[in-house]
Amino acid sequence: MKPTVISQDTPWSEIHTLLLPAYAETWLMVAIVMLFVVTLGGVVGVVLFNASARGLFPHAALYRVLNWVVNMGRSLPFLVLMAAIIPFTFWLTGTTIGIPAAVVPMIAAGVPFFGRLVENALRELPAEVTAVGVVCGGSRWQIIRSAQLSEALPALVAAVTLNLVSMIEYSAIAGTIGAGGIGYLAVVYGYQRFDNHIMIATIIALIATIQLIQFFGDRLVNKLRHTQGIAS
Incomplete structure (x- = not known):
């Protein structure tokens, strides 16, 4: 005789009492992460490009090392990476569950x-962008800020949009370690308790969020490209 699975769906009228706090936790995680990702990742991308043969300060050894580190970081699926660095996460945060453990x-x-x-966005620029800055006598920082990053702004906004979407997806995966957020709500209520209403609500919330982010990100990219086209 097969065991009967008994589920108790949360009434639709009460969904918001669980979904809204989880949604807020998701955005808290993503906001903290994006602050570090855009800052540190931006530096990594700028150094990668400018240490290459086309950059302001070509340095083959630095480029190879940094390129290897970036490739290593992108090689592991997020769930594997999350499990692999648990000892480091615990050492850094003192916990292996919750938002702090997910952020790392x-x-x-x-x-x-x-x-x-970021590196790819800068590689798409014509070589003349950097060359003009050098000819004009600008410092490295001035060329990076006023020439490279300014000209690559539409591609950089597209990169931020893509990364933001990825971080929301990662936050959902992080729910498996009790990080909170929509992912945790889907796992604990939707999966473990067989709450179909919660599962449906979390799916709709995630799809709507991603669609809105992508829509407004694309709109901003198109507007920036149009502005650059007029300016040129």
């Missing part, structure tokens, strides 16, 4: 990913 592997996964996106 999310940053570790996001920085190399965003760094590569």
Whole structure:
């Protein structure tokens, strides 16, 4: 005789009492992570590009080492990475559950990913962008800020949009370690308790969030490209 699975779906009228706090936790995680990812990953991407043969300060050894580190960081699936650095996460945060424990592997996964996106965005620029800055006598920082990053702004916004979507996906995976957020809600209520209403609500919330982020990100990218086209 097969065991009968008894589930108790949360009434639709009460879904918001669970979904809204979880949604807020997801955005808290993602906001913290994106602050580090955009800052650190941006630096990594800029150094990667400018240490290459086309950059301001070509350095083959530095490029090879940094390129290897970035490739290593992007090689592991997030769930594997999250499990692999648990000892480091515990040493750093003193816990292996909750938002602090989720933020560490999310940053570790996001920085190399965003760094590569930034490098690729800068590689798409014509070589003349950097050359003009050098001819005009600008410092390295002035050329990077006013020439490279400014000209690559639409591609960088697209990179931030893509990374933001990825971090929301990672936050859902982090729910498996009790990190909170929508992922945790889906696992504990939707999966373990067979609450179909919660599962449906979390799926709709995630899909709607990703669609809105991508929509507004694409709109901003198109607007920036249009502005650059007029300016040129």
